[in-house]
Amino acid sequence: MLNNTSTKVMESLLREIAKFGTAYVKRIYGDWTNPQMNTWKKLLNDFAVLPIQQFSYTTGKNSTDTALIIDAMDLLYTDKFDGFCIVSSDSDFTRLAHRIRQNGLVVYGFGKKTTPKAFVSACDRFICTDLLDVDTENLGNEIVQENIPVEINNTQKKDKKLNKLLKNASDSVVGDDDKTVNLGTLNQQLLKLDSSFDPRAYHCKKLGELLKSTGLFIVEGNNVTLK
Known part of the structure; x- marks a missing residue:
């Protein structure tokens, strides 16, 4: 589940996620009516990532956070998954990571090196996206x-x-x-x-x-x- 990330890391990000297992559900959240999102369109098709539309109802408020959290909880209650990957540098997902882990599932976090420590610590594993260009083995x-x-x-x-x-x-x-x-x-x-x-x-x-x-x-x- 992707939020607040860059097109530059998409390929290396999915390659890193593949080390932990198969990503059966891949979603990215944003206001796709915004022209700034146009650069994502080809990448989403190439990597089979589902775009989730979330309108920006209020200036300065990120409504995509709430949409991601609701969808994550819906997926959690299906009992069909072993873990979640949350791609964001936002501390707002700290509580979500805690909640998923309480159900015994693994949480992999991905974000910039400036990601708040609270979210980093809430994940079982946190990978800095600044390091993803380095080719390394398991x-x-x-x-x-x-x-x-x-x-x-x-x-x-x-x-x-x-x-x-x-x-x-x-x-x-x-x-x-x-x-x-x-x-x-x-x-x-x-x-x-x-x-x-x-x-x-x-x-x-x-x-x-x-x-x-x-x-x-x-x-x-x-x-x-x-x-």
Whole structure:
């Protein structure tokens, strides 16, 4: 369900969504009588996205928010879906994300890096649309090649917030006797601690590459050990 997004990210956005499953219902909300929406028309046909008309009854008020929320609740009560993707940088959908998750469904949020923290945290996973041009594989299933050296990045090595997040995630999933953790398991824990975590934000295509660049971890295949 799309609201307040740009035509520039449509293809990469749908490619990203496809990593999580099949999008059976694809809708975008707006006032299609507005000439500014003309650039969307070809894209909607190309990607089979259904435009939902919502007139702008009052200047300065976004009536599409309400329409999206009502439709989302209607779809929720059909009990036919496993999750929702909400594409917006608007904090007004925070309560909607909470409500969907209360029913046991997964919520994937997509928006700009300026998206309010409340909406970001309300999602199981939040992907910054500014990062979608980076071509990357599924982080949870990646295998890092052992013989390819990765240079330690001083910027990431000094990033206290990043290092704290990585260490906390690692400490949460390692055993008492074994300090080694599976790369996919670590990635899942990172997303639990920070739904917006994405190696692409640190100019790394994969999680293993990011871990190596901090100089804090030893990565061998799918195994990660804190130094």
